[in-house]
Amino acid sequence: MRPALLNPLFASAQTLAGIGPRLILLLKKCLTLPPGISEPRVIDVLWHMPTGVIDRRSQPRLTEAIPGTIVTLELRVLKHKPSPRGNTKAPYKVTCEDDTGRIDLVFFHAEHKFIERQLPVGEIRFVSGRIERYGDNLQMAHPDYIVSPEAKNEMPLLEPVYPLTAGLSGKITLKAARQAVERVPDVPEWQEAQWLKARAWPNFKDAVGRVHQPHEAQDVSMGAAPWQRLAFDELLAGQLAFALVRKNLKTERGRKLSGSGEIRAKIASALPFSLTGSQTTALEEISADLAASHRMLRLLQGDVGSGKTVVALMTMAIAVEAGAQAAMMAPTEVLARQHIDTIAPLAEAAGLRLALLTGREKGKARDAVLSRLASGEIDILVGTHALFQPDVAFKDLAIAVIDEQHRFGVHQRMALQAKGANGDTNVLVMTATPIPRTLLMTHYGDLDVSKLTEKPAGRKPVVTKAAPIELLERLIDRIRAQLAEGAQVYWVCPLIETSEASDLAAAEERFAYLRQLFGDVVGLLHGGMAAKEKDETMAAFAANRLKILVATTVIEVGVNVPNANIMVIEHAERFGLAQLHQLRGRVGRGARESFCMLLYKAPLGETAEQRLKMMEETEDGFKIAEKDLELRGGGEILGARQSGAPGFRIAEVPGYENLLEAARDDAVLMLEKDPNLVSPRGQALRTLLYLFECDEAVRLFRAA
Known part of the structure; x- marks a missing residue:
């Protein structure tokens, strides 16, 4: 409670x-x-x-007031000058004075009775607003505050400004x-006394009070002590929650899995290349997790083309070697089918029985898959959200692989975990978006992390160039020459506004234009198409029947056509770095030299210019992710904000990374000393968790 x-x-x-x-x-x-x-x-x-904050503390006399500044004046009301009858454009004026001069308070479209009540003739009023000079006279249009001497304390001399x-x-x-x-x-103090003293931070109640009722103008600044204190509270609550969830996972009885290695050896020998060093390291870390007594919950992060799918297949093979089943969940049907296509030849060579389950499988076909799954005739099931529907029952699910984790909420991950016989399924989550360390700590604090930092042998660098849209015709001439040599082209059109319709219009317009130039070798792919139509278009492009594929960003993740070697991105200035990097990753997969052309509309803003320059300079997804974090902040780097990923209300402040490091260290040390939060500080930290609504962690210590 x-x-x-x-x-x-x-x-x-x-x-x-x-x-x-x-x-x-x-x-x-x-x-x-x-x-x-x-x-x-x-x-x-x-x-x-x-x-x-609006500073109303300046209380000059009229002769000392500086035009253009905000002032608070003590005035006596002299007379009212209503606007002439029938002339609605003329203002209503109220002349007031102090010992040194006079001023007109000016109101447009005013209700006369209201002004008469506010400013009775002969009375003293405190008036605050921006003072201006109009000809020889001082005036103040529509004062922000008009209060009687008795109500003066109700006027905020330092007034916070809110969205x-x-x-x-x-x-x-x-x-x-x-x-x-x-x-x-008055809440018990959950911060260490020395830590507070060293930073001169106020207690929680004072910190909140000073942000909304500032003592000094700088109290409202993100870098000031009150706000920094609250930011640290929010970060500490998040890190403590993650540490509790993680500790719980470590103590939850897992299922020990260790296979003979026979299936993995067959997969390795069927690969056209040998595993990279980081793939081997990741597999060693995963094997050690699976052999331990606690449940595995590991994040595999790797750049575009670093070979995550092979690591996932090897991981699932361990479950099959141990006599159990595995599942792989992808966020879209296109990606689920892509995974099947990639792993099917390897699975076949190793004798693994694969099946696919998406929203499209219905009726008898779906029933057949479910029946084979429940009887254990399917070793590995690949699918979309359809995998955690209530009627999907495994005979013995031991490992679940979740691709593009940030597209799913934590509750969906847990629903898939619960499909194991005792709810003890081991989980490997994957992301192709390299994640900066600070975001790893905030979005994935409950997971162990493995990184794939190398690309498989044979991957060629992609030549990336930014060019103004005015050079379109020259680009088309280059493409015509490349097509004659057997090339294939992705042509991506952006979301012009945040509506599906405009996105479609841009792609369809470009499709029609290119079709006129190149004929029926140009195809179109967008999110509004029927699933079957999408598949047919992708199949035609993969089979080289289509030479140019005009698409919206549906091709951002997972599409694999090795022969495609040119990526054109229109209005590249409208995309984030992470998205540009994902799109570029669709080319450079085959033997042919590859190009990525970033077309932009001049003039470029400073941020857009930095993005495009970064894309030209490096293909290192981890460097790109750090730059993206610097340019955009943490809210968008993982795509849209998702349930299951914390969005901060207070903590996005200067020095955020340092505060986050300190919060993480504090949370880990605290749980080492007081794992059940029963000490006086532990009890206070429980209050903090409730305050910042870290419900999952609260539930765990309630159950302890």
Whole structure:
């Protein structure tokens, strides 16, 4: 159960004064809500962090006020000058004074009665806003605040500025945030006293208070002590949760697997090349995991073309050698069929019985696969999300391989694990997106990691050049010459807006243009096509009946046509580095020299220019991933933000990497000293886990 002292923070945001059904809908639009939460709560308001601050502390007399600055003035109301009847364009003016001069407060399209109530003649009012000079007169248009002397404390002299949405004002958001701060309880300190002292960080309650009700303008800065403290809290909660889940996996009884090596030897001898050093190392690490008494949960990360599929097949072969079954799950049908095509000849040479299960297999064909699977006649099942449907039953699933892990949520991984007889399936997850170390720690903290850093022998470098779209005709002449020599071309069109329709239009337009030039050797592939049509198009391209394949980014992952040696990417400036690198990985797979042409529309922005330059300079996916992280931040590098991958609300701050390292070290040391979090600090850290909603970890220590 969540500690009772936190309950006020997890109440609906509608319990805050002034937040009714209309505003709750606007807050829902504006706030970042965690997966599975449909209505904003007080805690979501609390984590809605300001992006800046308005400083209203300057309180000059009128003769000292500097035009163009924001000031707070103590004024006496002299007279009202309503706009003339029938002239809606003329402003309503209220003349006010202090001991040194006069100023007009100016209102356009104003409601007269409201202004009369706000500024009664003869009364003193504190007024805050931007002062300007208009001719010889001072004026302030639409003051931000008008308050009586008794209500002066309600005006924030340092006013946080929040991200807003249409219909939601800064004042309402500030009022809600202040109320949320009032609900923050006195919590036990979960940070080490020395660590806090060395950094001069405030306690949790003060840190939250100072971000939403700053003492100094810099309190709202991401680099300031209050925000850094909260960022570290969020990172520590995440690292502690990962460490708990990982510790639990290590202590969960796994299934020891060690095969004779006979099937693996047959696969190795059927390979057209010998395994690279990093493939051999990865297989040794995997074999050691499988032979241990705990369950394997390992991430295999390798660059495009580094040979992950072979490592996956060898891993699955260990299960079959031990008399059990294995499964391989891919995020798309195209990729699942690609895996089958790649491993089928090797599996056949080794006597492995393969089958495919996707959403397309229906009726009798599907029933036949399920029947053979349940009886143990299938050794390895390859498929999509269809693998973890309730009616898919294995006779004895011992190893599950999950490709492109970031396309699946953690709960989907667990659903596949549960298909094992005792829920003790060993899991290998793979990604072709090389992941920088900081992202490994935040997105994959519960996994052991193996890296494939070499490319198999025979892989040729891809010559990469960026060129303006104006050189299109010259490029087409080059392609015509290459086609005469037997080349094949991928031509990728981007998502112009975030709609399927525009994506399609761009690809179809280019397809029609190239068809006019080259005839029916040009094909089209996009996400809106029927699965059968997609397969037929890919098969025609793989068989060299089509010479040019115009496609959307559906070809980004896993498509393998060794003869294709030219990749043209239109509007390359609109793609992220990771995506450009994935697309380039579709060529350079055969004996022919390969090219990647990055067509862009000038002028290029600075970031786009850096991306394209990086692509020209290196093919090292790990270097590219680090650059992508630097240019884009961690949110997008793994593709879209996915459930199961934490998105930070506070922690994306300057010095993030150093804070993350420290949080990881602290979490590991803490669990070594106090594995069940029962010490005073351990109990306080439990509160932290609840506060940042690390539910999976909380569930584990509740069960302990």
